[in-house]
Amino acid sequence: MRSFRIFLMAVLFSIQTQSQSKKYKIHTIAFYNFENLYDAVDDVFTNDDEWTPNGAQHWTTEKYHQKLNNLARVLFEIGTPENSNAPTLIGGAEIENRDVLEDLIKEPKLQPLDLGIIHFDSPDKRGIDVALLYQKKYFRPTSYSNIPLIIYKKEIPKKEEETEVLDEEIEVKREDKNRVFTRDQLLVSGFLEDEEIHIIVNHWPSRSGGEKATSLFREAAGKLNRKIIDSLQQINPRAKILTMGDFNDGPLNKSIKVGLGAKGVKAEAAEFDVFNPFEELESKGFGTIAYRDSWNIFDQIIMTASLVKSDFSTFNFWKAGIFNQPYLIQNSGQYKGYPLRNTLAEAGFSDHLPVYVYLIKEILR
Template structure:
């Protein structure tokens, strides 16, 4: 009898393993990449892009521009490998001058096979840099998109937090004065990833120019606007799947992310309608996407609503996050050895940021 029981247990174990191995999963990579000054060589009289022209401070020539496109295309094609051979199905982008540079980018030989679509709006940023979303048409079908302005004022920099308002009323916007800080809009895109509706917010929050403390309220306002957008989507559909991605110019533990947006770094702490930031754990491990004075931080993040954290993978669910920092993206010599390999006056590099990505998985049934 003992032998029969042992044999039965062994057969049951083998059947369980066989069943687990027979399950198949679909993986999609979604990513964000700050392209660092992806300018064309043409002087735009409406923006401060003079240095990114052949006669400007960067001596930005056609040859450099074309090399920059090749560099970025190589990275985009490889983000998320080797776990997923396909390029990101969704790629948030920052620091792009206009739609034309994106059209040039997706025509690069390394990217043509992916058939990327483009969603882009011109923003009021004085340097003329915008955010955008690239998406693989085979997998994602956009149904709506809009650019949502972040209205903040310089005069409130030294004032208490409640005086720094995010305005969304057209009447108020008309009352703008010269104290307005013209920064990037927040891009909201809704659509279907295969047959599942998701929403993406692409961000490039106000910089730390002028000092981190002096500008923190601007990024806190950006976090509040993000939270407001997410709340609106959840009011329409409590089960809405929303991801917000971008260069936040703050790390996972700064107030703009932890308090204004309300992002939690541990899955167990995420409440209903809350948001989870998988990059907080990576930051705690000392990893980074950008370096300054030999100190690393993760400014580039992808943050998701708790609806992506379900254990049931019959719909697209979060698997894991990563920073794409392959050796060819790293400076190998000089005072900035170990930093991201960025543009210089001498040659076109990649970016001063590493891209970030998450995997979404779904079980075949």
């Protein structure tokens, strides 16, 4: 009897352990600012002279292909070791054109992933765009569009005596002289396996000219982002939406906290709110970009509350991270400890570090 009781207890313990061990599907969603991903060919329609063999950067075909090789290594490894598979979705910024993306996905590291490309040319004055790469095996896009961010340096005052025709002339004049031509916001909708998901890829206006002087531009970008999210939630209140990018602002800046309305604590994110897991990472001293020995998290992935649930019967957020491998960091010189970027001598990686989140779903037996 004693032996039988021991045996029975062992069986029950085994059953209980098996019921507690759950298995999950996992997808890595990533964003990376590629920092000046230009080819070495002069494009008469964009301001890329700096990135040519005779330009200030002495940018050659050899350097270009080394840059592609560097980026491919990073994109293949983001999210490891928790997920052995490369990211399913990759948002990118500072991309010259579609051709450089076609070259990138043909790199030996990335070619087996069979990556698709969604890209539009934007009106940015440097000719740089945002894009989305995706593994065709896991993600099927159903619609995509580029949504312009229309902002101006200042308003042109209107005189009372002007006619409607003159008003139109003023609008044209304002468009030409005062508009800040910046990157569009890329909206992609599709199915992650069998679940609908929406992705917004961003590269908000820079701080060139000063943080305070340019804050209004990024606040406008945050409001446009919120408007896109609101429109998707009107169609489906439970829509799963991820907005990612180089926001050129940190999690606590007004563009993120007010314009977009991001919450930094899961419990504070109500039904139609958005949650920013990178606010906690910033509070712990992490960063994605360094300037004057100070780190900031400008690169973030923010999501609607519909993705922040403890129920993993569908794909939901698990955790976020910054991909910060030693090979991405300079180990000597004036900028020791900073991200390893391009120099006149050789192609680097980027002045930004990539970020990622995991979406997981329980595998039901």
